[in-house]
Amino acid sequence: MLSKxxxxxxxxxxxxxxxxxxxxxxxxxxxxxxxxxxxxxxATMRDTIESVKIVDPAGNDVTPLKVQEAKKGKFLN
Incomplete structure (x- = not known):
């Protein structure tokens, strides 16, 4: 975060x-x-989006593939 x-x-x-x-x-x-x-x-927005998990009413993970791949890449680095 930028300083005041x-x-x-x-x-x-x-x-x-x-x-x-x-x-x-x-x-x-x-x-x-x-x-x-x-x-x-x-950077803050990217971190926020990559930490989101979207679940439909049936309980299935419907997080977009691009976000899932970004999460995987983040944990592999």
């Missing part, structure tokens, strides 16, 4: 870009922070 300070800085840079614009250094910082945020978000 980094999230606050992303918001601060976003507001500034809308109002007065960003310097080149600030634009680079904003880009790097956004990239880090997206990587963290995607």
């Amino acid at each position: 300070e980094k999230l606050a800085r992303i918001s601060e840079l976003s507001k500034k870009s809308k109002s007065t614009g960003l310097s080149i250094e600030e634009a680079k910082e904003q880009s790097a922070l956004r990239k880090e945020y997206l990587e963290t978000f995607r």
Whole structure:
């Protein structure tokens, strides 16, 4: 998870870009922070999806094959 300070800085840079614009250094910082945020978000979402098991009303595992394969690959690595 991204720190509260980094999230606050992303918001601060976003507001500034809308109002007065960003310097080149600030634009680079904003880009790097956004990239880090997206990587963290995607990793968290991937872990969440891979930990889900879907069961139908009859009790059968109907988890999509792609998710099952991702789980297997995760445990093999």
